[in-house]
Amino acid sequence: MTEQEQALKVLRDQIDSIDKQIHLLLNQRASCAQRVAEVKQQFQGEEIAVFYRPEREAQVLKRVMERNEGPLADKEVARLFREIMSVCLALEKPMRVAFLGPEGTFTQQAALKHFGHSAESAPMNSLDQVFREVEAGAAHYGVVPIENSSEGMATHTLDLFKRFNLRICGELELKIHHHLLVQEKTDSASIRRIYAHQESFAQCHSWLDAHYPHAEHITVSSNAEGARLASKEVGTAAIAGDMAMSLYQLEVLERNIEDQPDNTTRFLIIGDQDVGASGDDKTSILMSAHDKPGVLYSLLEPFHRHGISLTRIETRPAGQGGWSYMFYIDFEGHVDDPKVQKVLSELESGSVELKLLGSYPKAVL
Template sequence: MATEQEQLALLRDQIDDIDQQIHRLINARAKCAMQVAEVKLHHHTPDQGDPVFYRPEREAQVLRKVIDRNEGPLEGAVVARLFREIMSACLALESPVRVAFLGPTGTFTEQAALKHFGHSAVCVAMPTIDDVFREVEAQAVKYGVVPVENSTEGVVHHTLDNFRASGLKISGEVELRIHHNLLVKPGSDLRSITRIYSHQQSLAQCRLWLDSHYPSVELIAVSSNAEAARRVSEEGEGVAAIAGEMAALAYGLDHGYNNIEDHPENTTRFLIIGHESVGVSQRDKTSIIAGSQHQPGALYQILEPFYRAGIDLTRIDSRPAKDGAWGYVFYIDFVGHQDDEPIKQVLKEVGEKSILLKILGSYPQAVI
């Protein structure tokens, strides 16, 4: 009968052998990715613009296959995140991806950018959503990441409004579970807190918890949760921030309380914006802007073709048209790709019934 140490030694030898195999295969995959880049560059001509190395539909398909074939004991999403980082590192060998996000450093938007592109992407913080759009439009970066809606607080209207004037396309989406923490400077007394900083949406998402734990504390809305964490790092005793783990790490803060959001399923959806259209991945969404005359049944005329074709609408929002009193445009998300034949017919019919139809993009549904 082998002793405990002998059994552990055998298992550790097996792990070492497996690690060597994994290492060889990762490098083999990286070499293959470099060959892909060489093929694209060889066949690329100047009139085609910059060569495209990042293909969102292809990456979504790979990650779905990872999840589908996973047999455990690791969860499919865990394994997919490992592959996400491998793919990010391989893509960086072809061409590093520059991504603008709504900053500063430590925001949930940065976390969404890293979740989607991996840690080998070059992420650049922008002070406003407008700046993210401008940076991508100027091609100073390849892609941008902006928040679009929260499961408890609704849509981010400023993001929707930017799409009206922008020629950028949506190339992906990220769904991020939002966990809020009460952050303080190391050594702070939680009983002495008199001010709490956070973004107004985060304050709203923690309203019940705050009413229960700090009913008399001054709540101060700032531009972002990361800005809240920065202020706490620079101020003295008696202040706290509501922010996420990245902000805590970025500004050296301690966790006073964890997961203080009122709804445990609190999730924010982010959009990836860029210049290129995205091919079919088989599990796609499409986003459009549609406008109609201010008359009875106007919205019904836009939505009825989707119902008749059996197309699943996942989101409908209205915003002022800004080109006349009480006029509105509708932001609509639905399941499917604009190149799918049934959707082509629906969009053709909607275009005939609308005074405005703008296709913002078709893109893979969030995978991880």
């Protein structure tokens, strides 16, 4: 055995020993999770026991990153713990999570990022169906897009919050990287048409104009559907991400073609439960008010007076008579905070309608 082989053997033996310890601790954690489930069922009842606690998971992930000393990056360690928690939660109660399908979309990628790969991700044909599936109890949670850093708010999602009585239980942000995907051995000069969702075309507009000015743009219901079509048609390409590439066995012709390199989409987790305070939370509300002078000031002034920071405000037609408008507002703080309760109380007394969408932990990953 050479000197190098001897040195490597020592290190590999250390790795084997560490792996044994990790394996032992993982099984101990899983056993503890099973006992947690038993306690919840004993005291809460099997039918109504709450197994997924968004605030608890957010606190655990934050502590993981705070105590991390490297060399692994904070978020990489947190992703590992996310999968550990996902596996352990599945031992307590498997989660079924609805998302806008088909399989291979960025929304499914967001669902897996938030809940881990041990959750069952269920594709739906529309955002309406995602909301219906959760409200009916056929899915424990749903994942829906709410805004993109390039294209702004997902207005259809906002409108659905008015129709359905669901709570926002969490949020996450996902870096969106678009690739130009093709069949194996496809030459760039042979591409005559490109499939993509309309928002992806918008996010890659300048790049497409510069590189494929004469290719036909065909809008489809999702990037995953575009990838499926491109996998069957010669001379076509699709704009999609890594999941769709793997699912439909396509190759990357050009990587990261989005016009904005920091292109990010924010997603919301919808469910039917109220979420406790994590210590770093957001609250979202919907308000409708008549169109009259000073209405926006009257709605926003209580936030300023009580020192609450707004993180998002969006205006939508309320769809009612009298030129009413609907305001979607995100702000820092939890509904259990006394100053948040004061603001909501003042707003309820002055607005036509106020709907609390939920308080939830800020995105950790």
